[in-house]
Amino acid sequence: MTDSPLxxxxxVDGESTSFPVAIDSTKTIGDLKKLIKTENPNTFNGVDAKNLTLWRVSLPVVPKNERKAISLADVSSKEELDETDDISDVFKEKPPNKTIHIIVQQPQPGDLRANIKKIRGKFFGSGSIYAEFLDSYVQGQLSLPVTTTGVRGLPKVLRRGMVESQGTKPNLLFLDLPDPSSVGVPVPERFRSNVLLGVLERMQAQDLPVFGVSGCGKTRTVIEMLCLQWGFYFNAAKGDLGSDDLSYLSERIDAKLLEEKGPNVNTLFAKDTTLLLFLSRLLILNYCLRVPGCRQTFSSASWTILQVCPTMFNDVFSELFRALYAKLKRHAITESELLPIVREAFDSVQESLIACNYPNFSNESKLRLVVDEAQILSDKGGTSFRSSSAHADLRPMLSPVLNGFRAIGGRGELTIIYCGTGLSIRTLHWAMSSGDGVKEYGSNTFPYIEFPGWTCASSVQSYIDRLKKQLLDDESKRL
Incomplete structure (x- = not known):
């Protein structure tokens, strides 16, 4: 290779924006470390150049509007570079264009709380695209797109991975959702959430599993419920509704299992990572509840739509969770450190909801947390995790994830609802016995719901009649 500059x-590990560095090929990797730090003083403030770790990679650059944070842990082919190596020995040929050549890894962070504060400040700070998006959404400037031709005016929501969608293809899952402002007024019988709300009202346990065949209305029911009551929506299925943050968590736990360190280590990692996941969701809701005028333009229904349909807007949930995970994965996080931080964020959400004087939240209200498509986690790592019960039985991935969520709020504050087509009574037994463990008064069973689907021809006709009422013109009503 010539001695010309390269x-x-x-x-930087965990970021999405690359930067060029011009260096003579006769220099060393140690010189490259110094140059990287010199040209990026704010990024590496307080970090000596010698403490940076450089990894050679070859990652094609994607279009700017498609870029996401890249974690070194996700890169399969990488080579750690020694500071004594010459640049010319590492790059014997001219590096390819439109390619990331080096990932810079910073040393293990110190104070956990300070690092979370730094990430939060950058994510929600002035000029942040995420803050600008959330401000616009909370102020009511963004809404779901609707069909524009043929059957007009119905909600149109794309599944992730779909580049285009016909203007005539509606998503009826979001048709005629309930209004959260009508507190005290009985929920109309047409809403499937009546079944779920009735059970939630009288149950004592913290967990509520929801069973049923595919297409029977489980997801629609929990969406209706979250429109009426404040809470959180997670989906374990990659490429489905909701953020991909939970599926990303699942992938990180899968990678941990490959280290073969045993159920105890696996369980602690899964639970701590779930705490980090919940923290990212709480931080975003806290931000939304501090946007000026949120009480008039932001409701539990709009918060639900943002969580269920982030790919129609901006998946801020996944971006923040990935940023937190990428920054903190090298920190020896312990539950004793992380738990009080997440608990403070949880308390802050409750206090903000009360301070905003929302009609559907009070001191006695519980937050609801939904894990949709939970059977995916129930099918993973069947003997790789420990139960939290005294028997310490081996459990699948769903167990430590549920326990991570449970660790933040008690029965009087947080209800956890997990649903999926593949869930079984066996899942109900181990999930409940290792969790809240409260049976209903006078019963030997835990509460659960099993949806039967369409019950009769009249129920189908009733649904069609409701649909017709939502259409904009007579032509569209000819169903």
Whole structure:
């Protein structure tokens, strides 16, 4: 190779924006570390150049509007570079264009609380695209797109991975959702959430599993419920509704299992990572509840739509969770450190909801947390995790994830609802016995719901009649 300067594109571990560094090929990797720090003083403030770790990678650059944070842990082919190596020995040929060549890994962070504060400040700070998006959404400037031709005016929601959608293809899952402002007024019988709300009202346990065949209305029911009551929506299925943050968590736990360190280590990692996941969701809701005028333009229904349909807007949930995970994965996080931080965020959400004087939240209200498609986690790592019960039985991935959520709020504050087509009574037994463990008064069973689907021809006709009422013109009503 000639002695001419090379332009190397570098990326900080956990970030999405690369930067070029021009360096002579006769220099060493140690010199490259110094140059990277010199040209990025704010990024590496307080970090000595010698403590940076450089990894050689080859990652094609994607279009700017498609870029996401890249974690070194997700890169399968990488090589750690020694500071004594010459640049010319590492890059014997000219590096390819439109490619990230170097990932820069910073040393293990110190104070956990300070690092979370730093990430939060950057994510929600002035000029942040995420803050600008959330401000617009909370102020009512964004809404779901609707069909524009043929059957007009119905909600149109794309599944992730779909590049285009016909303007005539509606998603009826979001048709005629209930209004959260009508507190005290009985929920109309047409809403499937009546079944769920009735059970939630009288149950004592913290957990509520929801069973049923595919298409019977489980997801629609929990969406209606979250429109009426404040809470959180997670989906374990990659490429389905909701953020991909939970599926990303599942992938990180899968990678941990490959280290073969045993059920105890696996369980602690899964639970701590779930706490981090919940923290990212709480931080975003806290931000939304501090946007000026949120009481008039932001409701439990709009919060639900943001969580269930983030890919129609901006998946801020996944972006923040990935940023937290990428920054903190090298920190020896312990539950004793992380738990009080997440608990403070949980308390802050409750206090903000009360301070905003929302009609559907009071001191006695519980937050609801939904894990949709939970059978995916129930099918993973069947003997790789420990139960939290005294028997310490081996459990699948769903067990430590549920326990991570349970660790933040008690029965009087948080209800956890997990639903999926593949859930079984066996899942109900181990999930409940290792969790809240409260049976209903006068019963030997835990509460659960099993949806029967369409009950008769009249129920189908009733649904069609409701649909017709939502259409904009007579032509569209000819169903």
């Amino acid at each position: 332009t190397l594109f570098c990326l």
